[in-house]
Each structure stands twice: as C-alpha cells, then as structure tokens.
Amino acid sequence: MSENFNRLLERIESRDAKVGILGMGYVGLPLSVAAFDAGFPVLGFDVDETKIASLNAAQSPIERVANSRLATMREEGLFEVTSDFSRTSECDLLIICVPTPLGKHREPDLSYVVQTVEAIKPNLRKGQLVSLESTTYPGTSRDLIKPILESTGLESGADFFIAYSPEREDPGNPDFETRTIPKVVGGDGDHALQAATAFYGAVVEKAVPVSSCEVAEAVKLTENIFRSVNIALVNELKIIYARLGINVWDVIDAAATKPFGFMPFYPGPGLGGHCIPIDPFYLTWRAREFQVPTRFIELAGEVNLQAPYFVIEEVAKALSDRKHKSVAGSRILLLGVAYKKNVEDTRESPGFVLIEELERRGAKVDFYDPYVPVIPNLREHPEMVGRKSEDFDPENFSEYDAILLCTDHDNVDYEAIAERADLIVDTRNVFDHSKNNIVQA
Structure with missing residues (x-):
C-alpha cells in the first residue's frame, strides 16, 4: 500500500505526475490552466471532436481562458486534448469534470459520471488517483465510483485512490479564479486524502481537507442550497x-x-x-x-x-x-x-x-x-x-x-x-x- 502511495506522492511533489482532466468545459478547462501553471503536464479528455480540435489549435471556447494561455501551454508541449480514453493509463491523476444534470422528474442524472468512470476502468492502474469534481449527492464516490473501479480487481486505498473535490468556479467573477479559490478535498481513506491534498495544494492557494468524500460532497450542496x-x-x-x-x-x-x-x-x-x-x-x-x-x-x-x-x-x-x-x-x-x-x-x-x-x-x-x-x-x-x-x-x-x-x-x-x-x-x-x-x- 505504501509503495503505490509513496510513488504517487513523489511524482506530485516533483511535478512529474501527468494530470488527466476528463471534461473540457467550464470546470475542466480552467483547472487545466491552473494545473499547468503549477508545473504539471496536462492531458485533457473530451468526446466533442470539434472542441478538441479547437483546443489543440489554442482556440478557447470560454472567455475565462484566453487563447494566448492555451497557445503557451501548447508551445511548451505540456497540454493536449484527446478523445482516446485508453490514454488515461498515461495519467497519474484523473480529474472528472463532467455535467451532472437532472432527469425529467428532477432525479439525479449521473450518466456522464458513470460513462466516464467506465471509460477509465479498462486502463486503471496502480498508483493512480481518481478525483470527482462534478456536483453530486453524498455517497457517490463510495457507492458508485468505488465499486466500478474495484471491479477491475484493484483495491481503493491500496492500489489506487479515490477523492472528491467540489468545483467552485464562478464565471464572470473578476475577483477569483481557479487558483485563488480554496479547494475542499475529501478522500476514500488517509492516503487518498493526503495525495489529493498534495495535488490540489500545489494547484490552488489553499486546500481544505475534510474527513471523508461524503463531507466534501455535502459541502458543495450546502453552499448552493444556501444561495x-x-x-x-x-x-x-x-x-x-x-x-x-x-x-x-x-x-x-x-x-x-x-x-x-x-x-x-x-x-x-x-x-x-x-x-x-x-x-x-x-x-x-x-x-x-x-x-x-x-x-x-x-x-x-x-x-x-x-x-x-x-x-x-x-x-x-x-x-x-x-x-x-x-x-x-x-x-x-x-x-x-x-x-x-x-x-x-x-x-x-x-x-x-x-x-x-x-x-x-x-x-x-x-x-x-x-x-x-x-x-x-x-x-x-x-x-x-x-x-x-x-x-x-x-x-x-x-x-x-x-x-x-x-x-x-x-x-x-x-x-x-x-x-x-x-x-x-x-x-x-x-x-x-x-x-x-x-x-x-
């Protein structure tokens, strides 16, 4: 257990860890920029071929991310976007940033999350951290994501690690960006929490570790229910x-x-x-x-x-x-x-x-x-x-x-x-x- 954890932690601390971000939208793309700014190579994943082509041509679909930033990332060879999900095996960190809408009867629709986790599963390897950022209900990481990934025979907390860190993007707010917004982090076990905190702590100014994925999942709901x-x-x-x-x-x-x-x-x-x-x-x-x-x-x-x-x-x-x-x-x-x-x-x-x-x-x-x-x-x-x-x-x-x-x-x-x-x-x-x-x- 310690060998997989120690190797991942070392790669995060040395910035050799490759960050895979699944979903290049309003959450995933700004996070890609923040991870790049922190010194990590970034591999983006999406299913929209038009968007992929635009991003690889340094054309941003959102105003919050300037074309010049993408051009710099591309020129340094540290940013690429692909639809080939078999390449998730290249990544040490896999950050899921996909939509979580409601169904016709206002029930949670986690189909995008499930599809993404299923796409990760065939190439899951030891020493990877999988972190969900999409808003969801408490228990999703433990009850939905963990069983899918553990069906590979690998064990969460020993072979690979699961975390939850809710996105807090506020498009149009000139006072805050991904790097300056504190990041709540929960993990499936101590090693998952330590690894996720080490990564997010390197990317944003302040990581806020909490006791479990469930607490982190509840934090995002509480913030938005308050509003x-x-x-x-x-x-x-x-x-x-x-x-x-x-x-x-x-x-x-x-x-x-x-x-x-x-x-x-x-x-x-x-x-x-x-x-x-x-x-x-x-x-x-x-x-x-x-x-x-x-x-x-x-x-x-x-x-x-x-x-x-x-x-x-x-x-x-x-x-x-x-x-x-x-x-x-x-x-x-x-x-x-x-x-x-x-x-x-x-x-x-x-x-x-x-x-x-x-x-x-x-x-x-x-x-x-x-x-x-x-x-x-x-x-x-x-x-x-x-x-x-x-x-x-x-x-x-x-x-x-x-x-x-x-x-x-x-x-x-x-x-x-x-x-x-x-x-x-x-x-x-x-x-x-x-x-x-x-x-x-």
Whole structure:
C-alpha cells in the first residue's frame, strides 16, 4: 500500500505526475490552466471532436481562458486534448469534470459520471488517483465510483485512490479564479486524502481537507442550497413588496448597511447556471432514501422555478396598461440569454423559459446578447439552438412593443436603450425607475 502511495506522492511533489482532466468545459478547462501553471503536464479528455480540435489549435471556447494561455501551454508541449480514453493509463491523476444534470422528474442524472468512470476502468492502474469534481449527492464516490473501479480487481486505498473535490468556479467573477479559490478535498481513506491534498495544494492557494468524500460532497450542496434558499426568499419578498408599492432593491440596499446579521441577495427573473437550479434536488433525492423530509429546500426550488412566470405576468400587465396590447402579436426584445452577466454561459438560463413562454402566448421574440451571438447546443430547449442575436442598434429598439431585461451585462449601453425604447421591463434594477417607460419586475 505504501509503495503505490509513496510513488504517487513523489511524482506530485516533483511535478512529474501527468494530470488527466476528463471534461473540457467550464470546470475542466480552467483547472487545466491552473494545473499547468503549477508545473504539471496536462492531458485533457473530451468526446466533442470539434472542441478538441479547437483546443489543440489554442482556440478557447470560454472567455475565462484566453487563447494566448492555451497557445503557451501548447508551445511548451505540456497540454493536449484527446478523445482516446485508453490514454488515461498515461495519467497519474484523473480529474472528472463532467455535467451532472437532472432527469425529467428532477432525479439525479449521473450518466456522464458513470460513462466516464467506465471509460477509465479498462486502463486503471496502480498508483493512480481518481478525483470527482462534478456536483453530486453524498455517497457517490463510495457507492458508485468505488465499486466500478474495484471491479477491475484493484483495491481503493491500496492500489489506487479515490477523492472528491467540489468545483467552485464562478464565471464572470473578476475577483477569483481557479487558483485563488480554496479547494475542499475529501478522500476514500488517509492516503487518498493526503495525495489529493498534495495535488490540489500545489494547484490552488489553499486546500481544505475534510474527513471523508461524503463531507466534501455535502459541502458543495450546502453552499448552493444556501444561495437557492436566500434567492427564493428575496424573489418572494419582491412579489410582496411590489404589491405594497415598495422597491425591493431599495429595501435590500438599506438592509445591507447593517454590519452584522444580514447578507444581501438580489431577486431576478429566475435561476441559471449548472449549480443553483440543480444541486438542491440532488440532496432532496438522496434524503428521500432515508425518509427525511426536505420541505424547506423544495419550497425554495418551487419559488425559484416560478420566478420567470411572475416576470411574464408583469410583461403582460405592462403591455396592457402602457400600450393597450396583449402579449399575443407583440414584438419583444429580450436583453441577455446568458445565465448571469459578463459570461457566455447559457446553462439553465431563465432567458429560455421567458422566450418559450412569451412565444407560447403568441409574441414574436428576438434577443440581444453580446456574449451569445448564437444559441449553442442545449439539453433543454433544443428548438432554440442556432438562433442568432440581434445587432445592437438602438434606432431599432422603438420598433419593439417591449424590451425585457433578463441579463445585465456590463458592456451594454442601457442609457441608449432607455432613450429610445417605448417600454422596458427591468428584472435587474439596471434602469432609472423614475422614468415613465420603465417597469420593475
């Protein structure tokens, strides 16, 4: 046991360990850069041949990773991406960064994780560390990954090692990057924890070891449930205060002046991204196995899921009150389809729900997003794939019956829009609500 562990630890400390990162998306690609910066050679794995070709040509699919960084990595011969999963045998560390979506009935869909682990299994060898970063429910590493890999006859903790370290990426946040975000690490046994902590401690500024994979798995769910519940609270307060004629943003900003006991969260048109709309349901599903109710978490999920429909009703009301029109037959421009500002990421964006529901009610909907020129492949709303963003031309804005702000990118001239648009429905508190053509939603 000590021989496999000691050899792996030595290779990590000397930076001779090759890092295999499975999944070259919003988590795997920034991690590849961080591992390279720490001195490790990186071999990326993906199933998208178009993406693989682009990455090997130093063309990044995400703004967070510059083409120049990939070019440097390629020039030094320390970064390559492949679809040949037999090459996992070359790697000392295998980091799994694949999607973990929900199924049709909001049950965990771990098919991508299972497929990836099954792809690793035929070439698993002694001395490797397999670490999962994808969000999941407590027990996944022990109950799902471990049996698959141990079916090879190799033993976890003796021949190879299993760890869990939840990703904490925050696309669009200029204050943090992979290297500067503390990394929680759990392991299947002491040697797995030590090896994983040694690797992540070399890649990021601070590794935070915890007592087990289950604790690490629960950490990520807790972080995102905390946000989901608080966002649901302010979304509900928004509705209440709107009926009372009170601006919820004014209330939150004033409350935030309290130096203790309050943390500001802000309402919006719904939740987006891969984490907050999905992760809480992983815990509710797991809790049902143990007959534990999760009423608070599920209620927050219900409130957040209804947020886009409240916005739709406000659009309908604004069209009726201000223009004496119904949604049917109206032309509407949606500002922003990315799930948050200043990123190109559209995963789980409420913008698609807004477009879908407005069009279901008979509206003609266009969108403008400087980060999303074309709607990419989506697991949900496949009928929208390929739709193109309108050009930014304020002169044309008066042709729309309403402009609906969904995503408040910083690089948009909102003053120009406000000057020319007849009606704006603002879900992000960007516009001056004292103006007659602005409606808060």
